[in-house]
Amino acid sequence: xxxxxxxxxxxxxxxxxxxxxxxxxxxxxxxxxxxxxxxxxxxxxxxxxxxxxxxxxxxxxxxxxxxxxxxxxxxxxxxxxxxxxxxxxxxxxxxxxxxxxxxxxxxxxxxxxxxxxxxxxxxxxxxxxxxxxxxxxxxxxxxxxxxxxxxxxxxxxxxxxxxxxxxxxxxxxxxxxxxxxxxxxxxxxxxxxxxxxxxx
Amino acid sequence: xxxxxxxxxxxxxxxxxxxxxxxxxxxxxxxxxxxxxxxxxxxxxxxxxxxxxxxxxxxxxxxxxxxxxxxxxxxxxxxxxxxxxxxxxxxxxxxxxxxxxxxxxxxxxxxxxxxxxxxxxxxxxxxxxxxxxxxxxxxxxxxxxxxxxxxxxxxxxxxxxxxxxxxxxxxxxxxxxxxxxxxxxxxxxxxxxxxxxxxxxx
Numbered sequence: 001x002x003x004x005x006x007x008x009x010x011x012x013x014x015x016x017x018x019x020x021x022x023x024x025x026x027x028x029x030x031x032x033x034x035x036x037x038x039x040x041x042x043x044x045x046x047x048x049x050x051x052x053x054x055x056x057x058x059x060x061x062x063x064x065x066x067x068x069x070x071x072x073x074x075x076x077x078x079x080x081x082x083x084x085x086x087x088x089x090x091x092x093x094x095x096x097x098x099x100x101x102x103x104x105x106x107x108x109x110x111x112x113x114x115x116x117x118x119x120x121x122x123x124x125x126x127x128x129x130x131x132x133x134x135x136x137x138x139x140x141x142x143x144x145x146x147x148x149x150x151x152x153x154x155x156x157x158x159x160x161x162x163x164x165x166x167x168x169x170x171x172x173x174x175x176x177x178x179x180x181x182x183x184x185x186x187x188x189x190x191x192x193x194x195x196x197x198x199x200x
Numbered sequence: 201x202x203x204x205x206x207x208x209x210x211x212x213x214x215x216x217x218x219x220x221x222x223x224x225x226x227x228x229x230x231x232x233x234x235x236x237x238x239x240x241x242x243x244x245x246x247x248x249x250x251x252x253x254x255x256x257x258x259x260x261x262x263x264x265x266x267x268x269x270x271x272x273x274x275x276x277x278x279x280x281x282x283x284x285x286x287x288x289x290x291x292x293x294x295x296x297x298x299x300x301x302x303x304x305x306x307x308x309x310x311x312x313x314x315x316x317x318x319x320x321x322x323x324x325x326x327x328x329x330x331x332x333x334x335x336x337x338x339x340x341x342x343x344x345x346x347x348x349x350x351x352x353x354x355x356x357x358x359x360x361x362x363x364x365x366x367x368x369x370x371x372x373x374x375x376x377x378x379x380x381x382x383x384x385x386x387x388x389x390x391x392x393x394x395x396x397x398x399x400x401x402x
Contacts, residue, residue: 020301039250043301046245055235068241076249134230141231159208161233163201166208184208188221195227 027092028085035082046075052142053100056135060104074103097139144194152187155180202229239336239387244302244395248349295381296401297327302385303397305329310341310381312371321371323353327383330397332360336388339397341369344380349393353381 020040021033027048033041053074057067077099085095145153158164158172166184170177205225213221299306308327315321325341333339341353354369383398 037250040301042250043245050241051234051237054237054241058235064238068238071241072246072249075245079250137227138231141227142234145234156228157233159203160228165203181208181210185213185221188209188224189217191224191227192220195224 027096028087031078031082031085031092031095032087034079035085042075042079045078048146049096049143050075051146052139053096055142056097056100056139057104057107059135059138061108066107070100070104070107073107074100077103093140093143097136100139140195141191144191147194148187148190152183152190155183156187159184240390240394243385243387246392246394246396248392297381297383297398298401299329300396300399302395303330306398308383308398312375315375319372319374321373321375323369323371323381324366325356325369325383326364326366327358327398328362328364330358330360330365330383332358333385338386338388340384340386340393342382342384342393343371343373343375344382345376345378349382350379355386 021030021038021044023044025033025041025044027045030041030045030048034045050071053071054067057070057074058064061067061070078096081099085092145156148156154173155169158169159166164172166180167177170180173180205222208225209218209221293312295310295312297306297308297310306327306329308325308330311324311326313322313324323341330339338355338357340355343350343353351371351373353371354367356365356367356369358365380400382393382396382400384394385397386394
């Protein structure tokens with residue numbers, strides 16, 4: 001940034017700005033660019049992961065405000081630590097999951113320190129291993145949902161989380177029942193492709 | 201109510217493909233609905249997220265330290281010369297701001313006028329290309345010092361649709377060489393700087 005001070009000043013010659021990342025750039029590519037302080041890549045990564053990170057934080061902290069804070073801290077940590085990510089060691093999703101989990105655990109500890117509340121463990125609740133497993137499943141599924149085309153994602157959301165029958169989905173979207181079924185099948189197949197080898 | 205797989209996928213899908221789709225169905229049921237984002241999270245990454253210093257290898261830290269010392273020495277020299285010329289911040293100056301990813305068509309100039317006798321620094325912002333924001337949203341100008349958001353300098357809204365904005369703002373703070381400004385998108389009730397829409401050209 002240059003201020004028009006009427007004084008002599010040193011001026012760094014800015015490097016040629018990198019072109020914005022492609023919308024379909026991989027998460028690994030984006031992280032590598034974030035390590036080089038690429039804000040566009042950071043924004044794209046944010047858009048891809050904010051919902052799944054918020055879901056993860058909300059499951060664990062059970063408080064929207066604290067979950068929001070944990071998400072903010074997570075992305076600050078991603079910005080800070082992106083240079084430590086090594087693409088040759090594996091995909092970006094588990095690395096990001098670890099960053100998010102650490103931020104959430106920190107927030108969880110703060111919550112316990114300030115309130116003195118020990119989380120109540122109810123008989124029948126999943127143990128830590130099961131909880132971690134289900135959290136990771138939800139994390140990856142929610143992230144994969146972001147990859148679906150809008151028309152496929154909406155039939156999934158209406159069918160699974162709005163309680164709509166297939167006929168009701170068709171009526172709601174003003175499309176034939178056969179189209180709803182085709183899109184649902186396509187969505188499930190696409191999810192299977194996206195999650196192949198990670199959860200199955 | 202959880203949908204039944206048999207109601208979603210017809211009987212013509214069989215064998216391994218059916219098993220594969222059913223597994224995804226079970227994962228969706230297990231994952232549950234993704235949460236609704238608050239306006240704060242929906243609005244994108246904040247400047248605060250990108251202000252934290254990156255972790256650098258130790259060797260690079262020493263090089264950075266040496267570079268920092270050199271820059272500080274140069275900054276001191278510039279400040280010393282400015283002070284001795286009697287100009288410095290007393291004279292008007294203009295910054296050019298360009299739109300970020302959040303407002304790629306935006307462009308603005310921010311003219312910092314000489315301070316009044318009370319120490320107010322009036323400034324004139326002329327911006328184009330800022331989109332009209334929704335209900336409960338507005339733009340805010342922030343003073344940035346040493347790479348961090350330092351203080352607010354005023355708020356405004358834009359009509360969008362190619363119409364420009366001309367507003368007069370004020371920085372009631374003692375300004376320093378190196379101070380800069382950004383414009384953010386804010387939601388009512390937000391207490392921190394939101395998504396940056398305009399930042400100084402480098």
